[in-house]
Amino acid sequence: MTSWILTPEAFDSASASSLRRDYYDEVASRYWKRPATPEEVDRSLAGGGVELLAPPTGQFVVGRYGGEAAACGGILMLDAERAELTRVYVRPAFRGKGGAGLLLEQLEEEARSLGARRTVLNTRLDLVEARALYVRHGYAEIPAYCTGPYMEIWYGKDLGPGR
Numbered sequence: 001m002t003s004w005i006l007t008p009e010a011f012d013s014a015s016a017s018s019l020r021r022d023y024y025d026e027v028a029s030r031y032w033k034r035p036a037t038p039e040e041v042d043r044s045l046a047g048g049g050v051e052l053l054a055p056p057t058g059q060f061v062v063g064r065y066g067g068e069a070a071a072c073g074g075i076l077m078l079d080a081e082r083a084e085l086t087r088v089y090v091r092p093a094f095r096g097k098g099g100a101g102l103l104l105e106q107l108e109e110e111a112r113s114l115g116a117r118r119t120v121l122n123t124r125l126d127l128v129e130a131r132a133l134y135v136r137h138g139y140a141e142i143p144a145y146c147t148g149p150y151m152e153i154w155y156g157k158d159l160g161p162g163r
Contacts, residue, residue, distance in 0.1 A: 002066040004099050006106040011053045011060040015069035019062065020045060023072065023089035030126060031150065052076055053086070059110040063090070063103050070094035071103050075111045078120070078145075083111035085121040088130065104137050108159055118158050122151040131155075 009016050024044040028036035036044075053060040053074040063071030073088040085107055090100050111119050120142065123130055131153065139155035146154075 004063055004065050004070075004097070004102050006061055006063040006071070006102055008059050008110065009062040011050050011074065013062070015062050015064075016060055016072060017045075019069055019072040019089060019091070020050070020087060022091060023087055026089070026092075027124075027127070031124065049076070050074075056114065058083075059107075059114065060087075061103065061106050061110060063099050063106075065094050065097060065099060068094075071099045073103050073107050075107050075114070075116070075119070077114055077116065080115060081117045083114060083116035083119050085119055088121075100133050101137060104133070108157075112159055116159060118156060120145055120154065120156045122146060122148070122154045124150055125152045
């Protein structure tokens with residue numbers, strides 16, 4: 001039986017970089033309602049604070065299904081008690097296999113290990129699958145905690161005790 005393995009990994013490893021590229025390609029293409037160009041994806045990957053997704057300021061997680069890099073996500077500590085979920089992504093070929101929920105659980109555990117008592121995130125209204133996932137896993141809509149051009153709705157969740 002094939003199963004998921006989720007582990008912290010450097011945000012710039014080959015697998016993490018490939019997953020982040022696919023994430024930006026998909027979310028940008030959906031936003032612009034046309035395929036993103038490689039140059040646009042490159043611009044999205046440049047900067048953006050990804051280097052903070054390593055302890056003590058954050059963590060990046062890669063999920064593998066059957067040994068293949070299939071999912072990723074990061075947490076970024078916003079302050080002593082809040083961690084932001086970011087770049088949460090499951091490749092289309094691996095959706096519907098239970099990885100998204102496991103990824104959220106792993107990211108929440110990583111947030112707890114860095115001292116977070118609450119997780120927050122922002123997303124766009126058109127990312128309906130992501131929004132449904134967050135709500136299914138206990139996230140509730142909250143007031144905006146940040147602003148930006150691609151932020152339309154915000155969610156939060158209090159973290160209980162770990163696994």
